[in-house]
Amino acid sequence: MIRLLVVDDSALMRRLLGGVFAGEPDFEVAFARDGVEALEAIAARRPDVMTLDVQMPRMDGLACLDRVMLENPLPVVMLSSLTEAGAEATMEALRLGAVDFIGKPAGAASLSIDALAPRLVEKVRAAAGARLRRSHRLAERVRLRAGLSAAGNAPPRSPQPTPARAGPLPRLAAPPGAPPGLVLVGCSTGGPTALDALLGPLPTDFPWPILIAQHMPANFTGPLARRLDRLCALTVEEVTRPVPLRPGHAYVGRGDADLILGLRAGGPVAMAAPSDPARRWHPSVDRMVDSAMEHIPAAALVGVLMTGMGSDGAAAMARLRGAGGHTIAEAEETAVVWGMPGELVRAGGADAVLPLDGIAPALAALLGAPEGARGARR
Structure with a gap:
């Protein structure tokens, strides 16, 4: 069973997204209304994957994602506005560690959710099985844990990442002559x-x-x-x-x-x-x-x-x-x-x-x- 946390400040979107995954036999869905509730739910429920809206009160999606990826990394799929500003926010989310994103329904969301549903389920299911890069933002996580440890409030230790095997370089000969390939x-x-x-x-x-x-x-x-x-x-x-x-x-x-x-x-x-x-x-x-x-x-x-x-x-x-x-x-x-x-x-x-x-x-x-x-x- 895949434990999914849906984070969105819109009650309508929570209901629509919940309905999409309720029809899937391998999902168990919980909800949060903003970044603050999401952090509490992550600590309590330990979800396998999370969908995350960007624009939310109290703590927005980017601030929440930053905390999650530094403190308790898990696969995150962003729900992104299909605008230039939404695209820039999505690029920042991917830099922070989100696995994937999908365009959020605009206008009459209840009419467009059916068209979105198959791709959304596919992306979230793939994200749940994704391999997070253990080296991503490692220095920031180490500094955070060192600070918490110095304050006497260190989180549980996690296994140290092992470097990927470098392996031999391929023995390939560059093609002779111009023009370049x-x-x-x-x-x-x-x-x-x-x-x-x-x-x-x-x-x-x-x-x-x-x-x-x-x-x-x-x-x-x-x-x-x-x-x-x-x-x-x-x-x-x-x-x-x-x-x-x-x-x-x-x-x-x-x-x-x-x-x-x-x-x-x-x-x-x-x-x-x-x-x-x-x-x-x-x-x-x-x-x-x-x-x-x-x-x-x-x-x-x-x-x-x-x-x-x-x-x-x-x-x-x-x-x-x-x-x-x-x-x-x-x-x-x-x-x-x-x-x-x-x-x-x-x-x-x-x-x-x-x-x-x-x-x-x-x-x-x-x-x-x-x-x-x-x-x-x-």
């Missing part, structure tokens, strides 16, 4: 923080462009790209129009569309294409990889499949490897949800299976690029 990255649940870890160590002069398909709605991929651009030495931008590809740049596919590769007179371009209705997730990783293989030799492509539920990207990256390309899957020990990379591994389509902190060094070694410092471009 492409790195193709796919991720979903847990992806924004995984992208921090992947892009952060790469230098400004990283030799190949990077295309990124992160499953997200359209209002959220712009804020994601801007956040990554602030944090990384690479230049990161959202693809909303045809964009010529340049080394030292990473291109985030626009949400609710697909990111594909095309050719123009000046060379390859990244483009936002209308989402393919035959594919469930968007931007589609499979479609991105397949489009790249249409225009670039497989030996000049590197696919990286990271955390996310489902199987998007696994089939196309397996084809890429079979055609002579290179592929890296994130290891189960660091993936928040080992769905997408796990499917690639099970299909025999991964050249290397690496923990998250080993992927950037592997790319740098493959392409002969020294690792850079986070924020070096600034």
Whole structure:
């Protein structure tokens, strides 16, 4: 049985969300009206997973999430407003440690909850089984516990995290000759923080462009790209129009569309294409990889499949490897949800299976690029 805590100041939303999960045989649901009640309920009930609204009285969702992730970490799915302000708050929630988010119904919520329900249940069920990164905000947790211990009020000790196995770097040879190739990255649940870890160590002069398909709605991929651009030495931008590809740049596919590769007179371009209705997730990783293989030799492509539920990207990256390309899957020990990379591994389509902190060094070694410092471009 999955113990779920629903936190929302709206009585209507609590009733609607409770009704969604009441119809699921594996959920036991409790409720809280704000962040203060949520912290009390967590201490009393020890839920397995929590849905959390952002705008609430007394203690809002971000303040509550910050406390939870430092004191009693558990998987959290944010209910986010589909506005620019809501998207920025969601990016902050993911930075603080939320596993996933879903757009909150607007207007007549009682009419839209039925359409939202299947995806909401799927996301919360996946989050309940997610692996929280034990290293995430570890220094802050240590400082908090040290302060409480000095005050004579230390919480129960938790096991110390063990570092992920570094593992051997893949023995891959960089494709000979110009023009440069492409790195193709796919991720979903847990992806924004995984992208921090992947892009952060790469230098400004990283030799190949990077295309990124992160499953997200359209209002959220712009804020994601801007956040990554602030944090990384690479230049990161959202693809909303045809964009010529340049080394030292990473291109985030626009949400609710697909990111594909095309050719123009000046060379390859990244483009936002209308989402393919035959594919469930968007931007589609499979479609991105397949489009790249249409225009670039497989030996000049590197696919990286990271955390996310489902199987998007696994089939196309397996084809890429079979055609002579290179592929890296994130290891189960660091993936928040080992769905997408796990499917690639099970299909025999991964050249290397690496923990998250080993992927950037592997790319740098493959392409002969020294690792850079986070924020070096600034």
